[in-house]
Amino acid sequence: MKRVQYDRYGGPEKMYFGECDVPRVGDGEVRVSVKAAAINPFDWKLRQGAMKLVTGRRFPKAMGTDFAGLVEAAGRNVGNVTVGDEVFGTVDFKKSGAFAEAVVVKADHVAKKPPQLSFAEAASLPIxxxxxxxxxxxxxxxxxxxxxxxxxxxxxxxxxxxxxxxxxxxxxxxxxxxxxxxxxxxxxxxxxxxxxxxxxxxxxxxxxxxxxxxxxxxxxxxxxxxxxxxxxxxxxxxxxxxxxxxxxxxxxxxxxxxGIKRLPEIAELAASGTLRPAIGLEAPFTDALSVIADAETGRRTSGKTVLTF
Ligand SMILES: NC(=O)c1ccc[n+]([C@@H]2O[C@H](COP(=O)([O-])OP(=O)(O)OC[C@H]3O[C@@H](n4cnc5c(N)ncnc54)[C@H](OP(=O)(O)O)[C@@H]3O)[C@@H](O)[C@H]2O)c1
Structure with missing residues (x-):
């Protein structure tokens, strides 16, 4: 599958599309087919090396934290969601990898997507x-x-x-x-x-x-x-x-x-209209490199920039 990754910490020029195997699920994990992934300042700060004492020096590193999509596989001991559910969530930043066609996360890092929200709106919520x-x-x-x-x-x-x-x-x-x-x-x-x-x-x-x-x-x-x-x-x-x-x-x-434990309450607040995600730009995943670079350098519309798949 395709994902956005980098081999060295640094600026937008370090990002490229890489190919990797579809990740397998372990106990307590789910694999989500990503339909939308939102860009956070945190994503480019991680790639710039702002947290390198924690993220370490093993490369390539995948990019992206917040996503929404469909559960396509679930490991043992997963109780909150099931295969076929529409969900949104966030990847542990030490691993990242939401700017990809599929992502594996701990089940408590996802919640069911409120049906009122689009995948892009739901992906704008977590971080x-x-x-x-x-x-x-x-x-x-x-x-x-x-x-x-x-x-x-x-x-x-x-x-x-x-x-x-x-x-x-x-x-x-x-x-x-x-x-x-x-x-x-x-x-x-x-x-x-x-x-x-x-x-x-x-x-x-x-x-x-x-x-x-x-x-x-x-x-x-x-x-x-x-x-x-x-x-x-x-x-x-x-x-x-x-x-x-x-x-x-x-x-x-x-x-x-x-706030990870609050994801289900955040979903309820978004369903009731208390939390209202604002999308500035939806762009296809194929444009990810230029869209992330634009967000990073301030060339963006106000509201979230979201990649769609
Ligand atoms: N500690 C944590 O866990 C954590 C988590 C999330 C974020 N953060 C940090 O918190 C900060 C804010 O994050 P955020 O996600 O809220 O960032 P954001 O959505 O990019 O907003 C930050 C500010 O940027 C300005 N802005 C918005 N759209 C813009 C545009 N099109 N062009 C130029 N400026 C624009 C806005 O200010 P004006 O409209 O007033 O100009 C806005 O208040 C970041 O530094 C991030 O790294 C920390």
Missing amino acids: AAMTAWAAVIDRAQARPGARIFINGCSGAVGAFAVQLAISRGAHVAGACGPASRDSARAAGVAPIFAYSDSEAYARGGTYDAVFDTLGTLDVGHGLSMLNPRGVFVDINPTPGRLLRGMLSRRYKLAFATM
Whole structure:
């Protein structure tokens, strides 16, 4: 089968289409015939070597994490899905491989696809929604009346974070670029600030949580926007920020992996319309190399870029 892979860490030029055997399923695993795979910034960061201490130096490495498709084989001890089910899910990032005609994953890394969603919409959910869940519900503890500020409220993670926080009864203020103001307003963000006006972020009072989806908000400034029991949530770790996250009660990192157990609830929230995936571009898998490179270098439409098979 065909997949996107690379033999060295580096830029978009390192990607190519490789051929490999269709992977076999083991105990507790399913093989999914991929119908759609969504592109996340994480995919190109992994290929650039951002996590090479964890991902190691064995090549070739496959690319892609989030997918939706049909279960075509199931190993022993799989209870949540069965052959023929439409599912969506995510591959362990240490292995990756969703930009491929088929993928094998642990059964708890998939959930049934809500019938209301297309494969492309379902593939847009896992990493972004799991991260938003970890940040807004687990870390920021969104609740009725809570005040939450989201820096980058318009990206894939940011938009799901807004939807989750508002569904829990929180008030959400945020910052985004000029092209995203209308969609942020429609989602219920108020007030909306420009990144260039960061001094104004706390003008309306302090917050119970500040969630920086972009890693661009000065941490000191973010902490100064909090009330005394508030928490700053970050999803863009650096070695210094990881250390800070371990030592500080008010500064917390959140990771997609914290939300894997929430996939079935994420499916329910998408089925009910609480989570609303936004697709920017659907492109055929045959265009994967140029489409990934375009997303990586900022030449894209707003909303998720999804490969279809
Ligand atoms: N810790 C974790 O486990 C984890 C998980 C997922 C993501 N992340 C990280 O979180 C960050 C955000 O991820 P994401 O998936 O939300 O990224 P994304 O969808 O690309 O959005 C990020 C920002 O990019 C801007 N943007 C959106 N479309 C754009 C376009 N067509 N051209 C230029 N800019 C555009 C938006 O800002 P404006 O509209 O305001 O300009 C948006 O807020 C990334 O750094 C990612 O690596 C971490």
